Amino acid sequence: MPAENPAAVAATGGLHAWEAGGAASAEALAAWVGARLAAHEASLAALLAGEGPRTPENSLRLFDAAIEQLNLAGAQAGILNSVAAEKTVRDQAQLEAQRVALAGSALSLNRQVYEALAAMDLEGSSAATKHFVQRTLLGYRLAGVDKDQATRDRLQALHEKATGLSLEFSRNIQEGGKTIEATPAELDGLPEDYLARHPADAEGRTTLSTDPPDMQPVMTFATSAALRERMFLAYNTRAYPANKTILKQLLATRQEIATVLGFRSWADLATADQMMGSAANVRAFLAKLAEASLEGARREHELILEFARRRQPGLTVVDIASRAWWYEQFRRSAFDFDSQSVRPYFPYAQVEAGVLQTAARLFKVEFRRSTAPAWHPGVSVFEVFDGGQPVGRFYLDMHPREGKDKWFSAAPVVTGVRGRTLPEAALICNFPGGPPQRHGPAATTPGSKDHFLGTPVAGDPGLLQYSDVVTFFHEFGHLMHAILGGQTEWAGISGFATEGDFIEVPSQMLEEFFRDEKLLQAFAKHYQTGETLPSETIKKMKLAGAFGRADWVRSQLYYTTLSLDLHDQDPAGLDLDLTTRQLYQSLQPWAWLEGNRMYASFGHLTGYSSNYYTYAFDKVIALDFFAQFDPSDLLGCDAGSRYRKTVLEQGGSKPGRQMVRDFLGRDEEFQAFSNWLNEEFEGGGLDTLAV
Numbered sequence: 104m105p106a107e108n109p110a111a112v113a114a115t116g117g118l119h120a121w122e123a124g125g126a127a128s129a130e131a132l133a134a135w136v137g138a139r140l141a142a143h144e145a146s147l148a149a150l151l152a153g154e155g156p157r158t159p160e161n162s163l164r165l166f167d168a169a170i171e172q173l174n175l176a177g178a179q180a181g182i183l184n185s186v187a188a189e190k191t192v193r194d195q196a197q198l199e200a201q202r203v204a205l206a207g208s209a210l211s212l213n214r215q216v217y218e219a220l221a222a223m224d225l226e227g228s229s230a231a232t233k234h235f236v237q238r239t240l241l242g243y244r245l246a247g248v249d250k251d252q253a254t255r256d257r258l259q260a261l262h263e264k265a266t267g268l269s270l271e272f273s274r275n276i277q278e279g280g281k282t283i284e285a286t287p288a289e290l291d292g293l294p295e296d297y298l299a300r301h302p303a304d305a306e307g308r309t310t311l312s313t314d315p316p317d318m319q320p321v322m323t324f325a326t327s328a329a330l331r332e333r334m335f336l337a338y339n340t341r342a343y344p345a346n347k348t349i350l351k352q353l354l355a356t357r358q359e360i361a362t363v364l365g366f367r368s369w370a371d372l373a374t375a376d377q378m379m380g381s382a383a384n385v386r387a388f389l390a391k392l393a394e395a396s397l398e399g400a401r402r403e404h405e406l407i408l409e410f411a412r413r414r415q416p417g418l419t420v421v422d423i424a425s426r427a428w429w430y431e432q433f434r435r436s437a438f439d440f441d442s443q444s445v446r447p448y449f450p451y452a453q454v455e456a457g458v459l460q461t462a463a464r465l466f467k468v469e470f471r472r473s474t475a476p477a478w479h480p481g482v483s484v485f486e487v488f489d490g491g492q493p494v495g496r497f498y499l500d501m502h503p504r505e506g507k508d509k510w511f512s513a514a515p516v517v518t519g520v521r522g523r524t525l526p527e528a529a530l531i532c533n534f535p536g537g538p539p540q541r542h543g544p545a546a547t548t549p550g551s552k553d554h555f556l557g558t559p560v561a562g563d564p565g566l567l568q569y570s571d572v573v574t575f576f577h578e579f580g581h582l583m584h585a586i587l588g589g590q591t592e593w594a595g596i597s598g599f600a601t602e603g604d605f606i607e608v609p610s611q612m613l614e615e616f617f618r619d620e621k622l623l624q625a626f627a628k629h630y631q632t633g634e635t636l637p638s639e640t641i642k643k644m645k646l647a648g649a650f651g652r653a654d655w656v657r658s659q660l661y662y663t664t665l666s667l668d669l670h671d672q673d674p675a676g677l678d679l680d681l682t683t684r685q686l687y688q689s690l691q692p693w694a695w696l697e698g699n700r701m702y703a704s705f706g707h708l709t710g711y712s713s714n715y716y717t718y719a720f721d722k723v724i725a726l727d728f729f730a731q732f733d734p735s736d737l738l739g740c741d742a743g744s745r746y747r748k749t750v751l752e753q754g755g756s757k758p759g760r761q762m763v764r765d766f767l768g769r770d771e772e773f774q775a776f777s778n779w780l781n782e783e784f785e786g787g788g789l790d791t792l793a794v
């Protein structure tokens with residue numbers, strides 16, 4: 104049985120596509136994925152050929168080995184689709200990701216495999232094994248395994264269509280980067296290092312891309328409203344109009360799958376095996392969120408608008424493209440906090456070291472730099488040790504590159520199985536800084552499609568905004584989940600394999616650690632003077648950061664409701680432009696900007712589909728979890744070890760509901776979230792407000 108034997112895996116190209124040449128050559132990648140799929144098929148064939156009474160050892164082991172191969176191929180095809188330097192390799196990776204997804208949906212409709220697993224005797228099996236089998240069988244029933252052959256063929260064809268459309272949607276966003284031009288006057292307000300990275304051309308014009316390191320500072324710091332508006336519209340039309348058509352087709356295909364399976368809507372199908380359970384439960388949760396945030400958000404908007412009117416007499420509204428800029432101005436004035444002033448304390452390399460150090464102390468693990476190969480020379484590799492024993496590996500691909508995905512994410516690389524395979528995971532991010540890959544904009548080809556200006560230049564310290572640092576903590580929370588949860592008995596319950604709507608708990612939990620002063624001061628040192636970030640600044644930063652939370656919850660509510668609404672009705676009559684605008688206007692006080700096509704680049708619609716509520720729902724859980732830590736000794740208190748053991752190490756061995764109860768001793772409550780939401784008004788920041 105080739106798939107069961109690690110030596111056989113090595114013989115067919117090993118655990119890493121890049122070691123088989125798959126990061127540089129489309130052919131090598133196809134061969135590597137082909138070998139994984141062949142091993143997958145061989146395992147399933149061995150499972151079906153089995154005779155005698157079915158047991159986890161003679162049946163589930165082979166099924167799990169098949170899953171392991173599928174995970175491996177899917178994870179790495181997905182990563183190379185996002186990061187490979189060559190377009191031909193990215194194109195091939197997209198095809199391979201589709202091939203793997205097809206094998207996955209074929210498996211989910213394979214009645215013989217289902218019957219073999221359903222026939223297993225689970226007497227004496229561990230709770231984790233029982234949970235794995237129960238979830239697997241539920242997944243089979245939700246996929247339609249009990250339908251007749253013609254219906255299953257139809258479902259398989261629909262899955263194939265949906266996968267193709269999803270991949271195309273994502274790739275259009277990834278490759279749909281735009282550029283805008285700015286006059287020297289329009290660059291007023293932007294930081295020095297940003298200007299140094301963006302020299303003007305011979306005519307005095309500066310080209311800016313829509314990549315986050317170029318886009319975000321414009322939205323926060325550029326004084327010119329015209330520039331902010333151009334950037335906003337360029338950013339929010341990246342994959343438009345192509346993705347408008349694709350999204351409509353994708354929604355129709357998903358609705359058809361749901362209908363064939365007897366569900367009212369895709370949202371009901373997609374929540375059936377989640378902690379939430381149904382679209383109606385999501386709506387009830389959203390109503391609670393709406394109520395909790397309404398008053399605070401109204402007050403925040405009023406304060407900003409009043410402030411903006413004093414600064415700019417005659418101004419009637421603050422629009423969606425100016426919101427971040429006015430927030431920044433307001434925070435400077437109301438809290439004496441200028442978010443640029445902390446950037447010199449957050450050079451990329453120090454933040455990386457600080458995040459690693461925090462996680463190492465919190466989870467009692469050790470990270471050592473590794474020379475293991477990765478897909479690109481710019482990637483740093485670390486081995487994770489626990490009590491001197493290796494327990495996994497991670498890859499940090501942290502800076503922008505031509506053709507690379509433009510967002511921030513964590514991804515599995517190798518699924519861990521206790522005693523068999525060590526887990527590996529990766530962060531794919533776009534922070535400023537990093538090793539220079541080109542000699543600045545002058546060396547690029549003007550006008551070429553991949554003209555790329557966010558590229559790091561020599562000597563750039565990569566100064567992060569504090570929101571970037573929070574993002575780093577967030578993604579690292581995912582990474583730790585993959586590694587520490589990657590020591591389970593089965594690949595099918597390893598790492599991220601919880602219910603999908605539990606997955607943003609570990610990430611949002613780690614975000615909270617950023618708020619701790621001691622912890623922050625351990626790494627926030629001025630990149631030129633070495634001075635530690637002053638306590639007074641941290642205090643102001645925290646007050647300023649707490650302002651706007653209710654408004655932030657309202658924007659989450661907007662994304663969440665949009666993701667749900669698009670998947671909870673007949674898409675035939677859906678007007679995407681009208682729906683997104685009307686929904687925004689019903690939930691947000693900021694003025695909408697005509698021409699905003701945000702749905703075309705709302706990438707989470709492929710992965711989370713109707714379930715973007717995951718972020719808000721998990722925020723409630725994460726804040727309740729964080730409230731269990733001793734604020735005077737966040738890293739030393741025993742909550743850290745308990746959290747690691749009862750939550751992270753479990754991977755998907757238990758229902759999310761059970762993990763919540765194991766850690767809290769009860770279900771999550773709304774109180775911690777509510778406290779967090781109202782902190783600005785309790786913290787005294789606004790009582791002394793002199794706008």
Ligand SMILES: [Zn+2]
Nearest residue numbers: 577581607610
């Ligand atoms: Zn996340």
